[in-house]
Amino acid sequence: QRSYTTAEKLKVVRYAQAHGNRAASHEFDDIAESNIRLWRRQKEHLQALPRMKMAKRGKGAAYPELEAKLNEWIEERRQQGSGVSIAEVRMKALTIAKTCTNIARFKASYGWGDQFMNRHGLLVRHQTTIVQKLPMVSDTKLLQFQKFIVKLHKHHCYDLSLIGNADQTPLNFDNPYDRTLEVKVMLACMANRTKLPPYIVFKHKTMPKNVIFPNTVHVHVHPKSWIDEALMLDWLQTRTPFTMDAFWCHCMPSIKKRRQQDKTDLAIIPGGMTKMLQPLDVTVNNPMKDALCRKWKTWLLEGEHIYYGGCMQTSTLQDVTQWIGDVWLELDPTIRKGFLKCSIFNTMDGSEDDALW
Structure with a gap:
């Protein structure tokens, strides 16, 4: 069973809208019609995703309110031109968790930090500088x-x-x-x-x-x-x-x-x-x-x-x-x-x- 990128799904959806679900199934390697119907219902959502994104896997956010506030804080730091490390993200998450009444025993583990970064499309990059050129001699x-x-x-x-x-x-x-x-x-x-x-x-x-x-x-x-x-x-x-x-x-x-x-x-x-x-x-x-x-x-x-x-x-x-x-x-x-x-x-x-x- 293979996965399809967003671009491939939208291509199938456009063909199905023009020729029907069954014709699209035969045209694209016998994709199940149930999948084609699902993708047609999800067309607007798919159009908002990156073209090379694959199927969405993994659990969703267990604490969406916390992650929304944390994402806002990261965006504010970015606008101020300040870098943010994963350690700072986890520490800030613990601080926000104390203000939420429906969160208990939240540890902000390394695994949670990685999953949060993936869910929100965040990356940690090292600051780079121009390499110093050696003298000619x-x-x-x-x-x-x-x-x-x-x-x-x-x-x-x-x-x-x-x-x-x-x-x-x-x-x-x-x-x-x-x-x-x-x-x-x-x-x-x-x-x-x-x-x-x-x-x-x-x-x-x-x-x-x-x-x-x-x-x-x-x-x-x-x-x-x-x-x-x-x-x-x-x-x-x-x-x-x-x-x-x-x-x-x-x-x-x-x-x-x-x-x-x-x-x-x-x-x-x-x-x-x-x-x-x-x-x-x-x-x-x-x-x-x-x-x-x-x-x-x-x-x-x-x-x-x-x-x-x-x-x-x-x-x-x-x-x-x-x-x-x-x-x-x-x-x-x-x-x-x-x-x-x-x-x-x-x-x-x-x-x-x-x-x-």
Whole structure:
């Protein structure tokens, strides 16, 4: 038994209207006349469906009122230009369910979320950006940078604990009701897989009071969540990274002067080549962001939440710093892999030098 698309059904209906149901049955591979009669009754409904849509299968909505309100909320978010994740859809569904008197024991499970998306023709797409083009002389710059690193390593005989990489990465923790917690994190790791405590900067004017942060991270604030010159100098007091990208703050005269005072060689990665030469960018940042996203979704769907005026309280600064600290401790294998891929201290042909390990 085969299924027919909307376009095929409408073609059969038009033929049946012109020549009769029996003639249409013989013309189109002996389709049952009962089906043809059904399709003729459904003609207006079929005309409103996508042409390639197949037969409608599966159960209908168990809570049509809830889904109607949820669909309206999604449409409002779209008009505002805001993206919506499946986790947010499920969380909002739980909130709406509390306002409906005829809904009990509604869990907004993963399966329900998928079925809701299918019923309403919704898709989740990742935001895409224009791929950064490599410089025309990228091969030459790549080779020059790696030779520079190898030359310094051979001349000074650096221990692996003194060769490192530092990078700033932004983090956003979205919540329903258009609230976003903006965070900037400075990560640093050494070639011997030692990880320095994350340097976290929240978008705040003053340091929060009565908040106890975990001792595995360093927390600061900035009105725009930037790591500016002052914070960069503060970060340098206890850290000695070896390679950084060409971010303007890393190249300021005060930063270079401080590195000279510390007798530390600073290697600036050429612009546009961090995806090839920066270990944190190559193997660490994306896995860390994915792990933090899983932590946030678990808290969003399974955590105990407090509501004020019907709106859920956002994740606290203490929650976020704890997530960052926990995830950072779990990334040992990716750090080693990143240094090897970028040829920061291994042989020029890309093979691993076991003596270094």
